[in-house]
Amino acid sequence: MRFHSVSWALVLAASAARNVYAVSIYDVCTVSYVNASLPQEVTYLGTTPVTILPSSIQVNPVINNTVSGASFFPDAEFDYCNVTFAYTHTGRNDSVQVTYWLPAPTSFKNRYLATGGGGYAINSGIGNTGSLPGGVIYGAVAGATDGGFGSFSNNFDSVYIIQNGTVDLESLFMFGYQAIHELTLLGQLFTQSFFNMSDDKLYSYYQGCSEGGRDGWSQVQRFTDFDGVITGAPAFRFSFQQVQHLYSNIVQQTLDYYPPACELQKILNETLAFCDPLDGLTDGVVARTDLCKLQFNTSSIVGKSYYCPATPEFLGFPPAPAWPEQNGTVAAEGVEVANTIIDGLHDTDGKRVYLSYQPSSIFADGYTSYNTTSSEWGLYINSFGSEFVARYLELLDTSTLPNLDGVTYDTLKKWIIEGWKKYEDTLQTTWPDLTEYHDSGGKILHFHGESDFSIPTASSVRYHESVRSIMYSNLTYNESTEALGDWYRLYLVPGAQHCAPNAYEPNGPFPQTNLGVLIEWVENGVVPVTLNATHLAGDKVGENAQICAWPLRPLWDVDGNMDCVFDQASIDTWVYDFDSFKLPVY
Numbered sequence: 001m002r003f004h005s006v007s008w009a010l011v012l013a014a015s016a017a018r019n020v021y022a023v024s025i026y027d028v029c030t031v032s033y034v035n036a037s038l039p040q041e042v043t044y045l046g047t048t049p050v051t052i053l054p055s056s057i058q059v060n061p062v063i064n065n066t067v068s069g070a071s072f073f074p075d076a077e078f079d080y081c082n083v084t085f086a087y088t089h090t091g092r093n094d095s096v097q098v099t100y101w102l103p104a105p106t107s108f109k110n111r112y113l114a115t116g117g118g119g120y121a122i123n124s125g126i127g128n129t130g131s132l133p134g135g136v137i138y139g140a141v142a143g144a145t146d147g148g149f150g151s152f153s154n155n156f157d158s159v160y161i162i163q164n165g166t167v168d169l170e171s172l173f174m175f176g177y178q179a180i181h182e183l184t185l186l187g188q189l190f191t192q193s194f195f196n197m198s199d200d201k202l203y204s205y206y207q208g209c210s211e212g213g214r215d216g217w218s219q220v221q222r223f224t225d226f227d228g229v230i231t232g233a234p235a236f237r238f239s240f241q242q243v244q245h246l247y248s249n250i251v252q253q254t255l256d257y258y259p260p261a262c263e264l265q266k267i268l269n270e271t272l273a274f275c276d277p278l279d280g281l282t283d284g285v286v287a288r289t290d291l292c293k294l295q296f297n298t299s300s301i302v303g304k305s306y307y308c309p310a311t312p313e314f315l316g317f318p319p320a321p322a323w324p325e326q327n328g329t330v331a332a333e334g335v336e337v338a339n340t341i342i343d344g345l346h347d348t349d350g351k352r353v354y355l356s357y358q359p360s361s362i363f364a365d366g367y368t369s370y371n372t373t374s375s376e377w378g379l380y381i382n383s384f385g386s387e388f389v390a391r392y393l394e395l396l397d398t399s400t401l402p403n404l405d406g407v408t409y410d411t412l413k414k415w416i417i418e419g420w421k422k423y424e425d426t427l428q429t430t431w432p433d434l435t436e437y438h439d440s441g442g443k444i445l446h447f448h449g450e451s452d453f454s455i456p457t458a459s460s461v462r463y464h465e466s467v468r469s470i471m472y473s474n475l476t477y478n479e480s481t482e483a484l485g486d487w488y489r490l491y492l493v494p495g496a497q498h499c500a501p502n503a504y505e506p507n508g509p510f511p512q513t514n515l516g517v518l519i520e521w522v523e524n525g526v527v528p529v530t531l532n533a534t535h536l537a538g539d540k541v542g543e544n545a546q547i548c549a550w551p552l553r554p555l556w557d558v559d560g561n562m563d564c565v566f567d568q569a570s571i572d573t574w575v576y577d578f579d580s581f582k583l584p585v586y
């Protein structure tokens with residue numbers, strides 16, 4: 001009873017602090033009301049003066065909007081006020097467009113959500129398939145920016161090179177971290193003013209995956225804008241991440257063996273079949289890629305026959321060339337290529353330069369192309385890695401390297417170092433001391449698909465370990481893990497691919513309700529001991545699942561119950577010594 005009355009008092013106090021909005025969306029979703037809610041004079045976003053361009057303001061209510069089938073938020077129907085306008089950096093005469101989706105006044109819950117991009121995009125699109133609905137359905141004003149790159153669909157790579165050798169540094173800093181920071185500070189001002197919040201607490205969140213994950217870290221490492229952030233599969237340690245996309249190509253070139261695409265798919269399928277049950281549950285999901293690394297001897301695949309039908313060129317993600325029908329048996333050279341890819345980049349002295357994908361990931365960087373004239377398999381140059389070297393290192397206005405002639409493992413290392421130095425203060429995004437963010441009370445929910453084929457899962461583990469060891473150097477492993485877990489938690493999502501569920505492991509769950517979980521943590525103190533997830537496909541579609549927090553690993557018993565266990569040998573497979581470098585690599 002006592003408890004009961006105490007919680008009632010808290011509930012009443014909480015609701016008393018919130019505004020009651022009598023107005024309808026039609027009353028306030030107008031150009032004049034939005035205009036009046038925005039700063040009329042030069043305003044400072046942090047230290048940066050900006051001016052809103054009043055003639056740019058566009059506003060319209062959107063009623064009964066429905067969203068469904070998204071990975072990062074549940075299906076929903078909602079109304080929102082669709083606001084778009086531009087501002088200029090005072091004195092620079094540039095133009096940065098932002099868009100904010102505001103919940104109807106009756107649905108607003110004193111929350112703000114900033115969203116980020118993917119690839120070289122700084123937003124995930126500004127329609128229902130982007131990230132903005134994910135905020136509105138939780139009562140948050142949700143914002144996205146065009147970074148000043150010309151339009152919401154123009155990416156950073158289309159504006160960075162003014163002409164060969166001449167770069168636009170302003171756009172680099174905007175992409176690196178500044179645009180999301182400005183989007184956030186402006187969005188907070190606008191939200192408070194639009195909803196007459198006066199002194200009410202506005203909870204601020206960030207959600208993004210891939211480049212959007214890096215965007216999130218770029219903020220946490222520099223600012224204290226947020227109460228909580230969600231960073232999925234971040235594209236950080238940028239030069240390492242981008243150059244490693246070329247590693248699979250260089251493995252093939254070095255070993256002089258270009259596996260037919262179907263041979264690599266057969267190696268993948270055999271890996272999935274052997275490693276699936278190691279986690280205790282035979283469900284087609286490799287929830288323990290670490291046990292897979294420890295126990296699967298891939299030479300058992302040599303000699304197995306494979307078949308694949310012809311497939312047309314695919315220019316989506318990940319891109320693939322046209323492949324003919326393929327029949328054959330797995331060669332020892334094919335297995336060696338696969339093993340070397342998974343082992344990760346070493347220099348010619350045998351010292352480790354970087355880490356790689358987990359077994360169970362498709363070999364997207366290792367795709368090969370078929371020459372119908374010579375009937376031979378050859379390189380299919382990875383587009384991310386190739387663009388990074390051509391555009392961001394060589395500063396050429398092109399998306400591709402013409403070839404990889406003469407490129408060795410040592411060349412990759414050289415490119416990594418060059419990019420590291422060039423972009424250390426903008427794109428690298430691995431600053432490991434998060435004291436200011438932590439002291440401000442901020443929370444971090446970091447997740448990564450365990451079968452990610454585009455950003456190695458171990459890349460996230462490494463950064464989490466860097467933060468743990470830098471911030472808690474005086475504590476034991478267990479003490480520091482516990483202390484860090486109070487505010488920064490990492491989850492590896494079984495079977496998930498890059499920021500999405502995985503057709504190869506359809507029975508894996510996906511953390512669709514991350515923002516709901518983060519809100520519970522920030523606003524109600526509910527620590528996500530395990531991460532809430534949902535089966536979005538497969539045999540258990542619609543069912544709930546829970547995902548273990550690193551360093552604990554999932555293990556199912558004979559009754560099909562999952563435990564999160566501590567397994568030192570498994571953890572060790574995730575930790576790497578980059579002894580090729582004298583400097584620490586966070």
Ligand SMILES: *[C@@H]1O[C@H](CO)[C@@H](O)[C@H](O)[C@H]1NC(C)=O
Binds near residue numbers: 040057
């Ligand atoms: C916005 O407000 C300013 C100042 O009140 C006014 O001068 C301007 O005309 C308004 N613009 C629009 C588009 O309503």
Ligand SMILES: *[C@@H]1O[C@H](CO)[C@@H](O)[C@H](O)[C@H]1NC(C)=O
Binds near residue numbers: 058060062082
């Ligand atoms: C939201 O506003 C933008 C800018 O005016 C417009 O292009 C877009 O079509 C609007 N979306 C909807 C659903 O009304």
Ligand SMILES: *[C@@H]1O[C@H](CO)[C@@H](O)[C@H](O)[C@H]1NC(C)=O
Binds near residue numbers: 063064
């Ligand atoms: C929105 O849906 C409600 C309930 O179905 C309906 O009454 C209303 O007319 C719809 N409004 C618009 C603008 O479509």
Ligand SMILES: *[C@@H]1O[C@H](CO)[C@@H](O)[C@H](O)[C@H]1NC(C)=O
Binds near residue numbers: 093
């Ligand atoms: C600012 O930019 C606009 C549009 O790009 C251009 O018309 C104007 O001349 C510029 N003003 C200055 C002071 O450069």
Ligand SMILES: *[C@@H]1O[C@H](CO)[C@@H](O)[C@H](O)[C@H]1NC(C)=O
Binds near residue numbers: 021023027028194
């Ligand atoms: C904010 O206050 C103004 C002035 O009282 C009022 O016109 C407006 O409707 C209020 N806005 C909301 C969202 O309640």
Ligand SMILES: *[C@@H]1O[C@H](CO)[C@@H](O)[C@H](O)[C@H]1NC(C)=O
Binds near residue numbers: 263265266308503
């Ligand atoms: C691999 O497994 C998938 C089903 O997950 C199947 O469609 C494909 O044909 C298999 N590939 C080979 C080479 O056996």
Ligand SMILES: *[C@@H]1O[C@H](CO)[C@@H](O)[C@H](O)[C@H]1NC(C)=O
Binds near residue numbers: 297298299300
């Ligand atoms: C894997 O199997 C091959 C062939 O049976 C054997 O030669 C090799 O030693 C095994 N490797 C390991 C690490 O056990």
Ligand SMILES: *[C@@H]1O[C@H](CO)[C@@H](O)[C@H](O)[C@H]1NC(C)=O
Binds near residue numbers: 307327
């Ligand atoms: C590949 O094998 C299948 C049956 O396994 C057969 O139908 C097909 O003709 C073969 N294709 C080629 C190109 O050898």
Ligand SMILES: *[C@@H]1O[C@H](CO)[C@@H](O)[C@H](O)[C@H]1NC(C)=O
Binds near residue numbers: 373374
């Ligand atoms: C395909 O092979 C032919 C014959 O060897 C060669 O002339 C041609 O350059 C090759 N094409 C590509 C794209 O490598």
Ligand SMILES: *[C@@H]1O[C@H](CO)[C@@H](O)[C@H](O)[C@H]1NC(C)=O
Binds near residue numbers: 164397398
């Ligand atoms: C810029 O470099 C690219 C790649 O080398 C080249 O194709 C292009 O012609 C160059 N542009 C100019 C204007 O020199």
Ligand SMILES: *[C@@H]1O[C@H](CO)[C@@H](O)[C@H](O)[C@H]1NC(C)=O
Binds near residue numbers: 471472474475
């Ligand atoms: C370890 O360092 C942290 C942060 O500086 C400090 O709060 C804590 O008291 C220290 N713990 C011990 C056991 O010295």
Ligand SMILES: *[C@@H]1O[C@H](CO)[C@@H](O)[C@H](O)[C@H]1NC(C)=O
Binds near residue numbers: 517520532
């Ligand atoms: C957890 O996920 C289930 C669906 O699997 C959902 O119904 C529930 O609301 C989620 N919990 C939170 C806190 O979002």
Ligand SMILES: [Ca+2]
Binds near residue numbers: 276
């Ligand atoms: Ca399994």
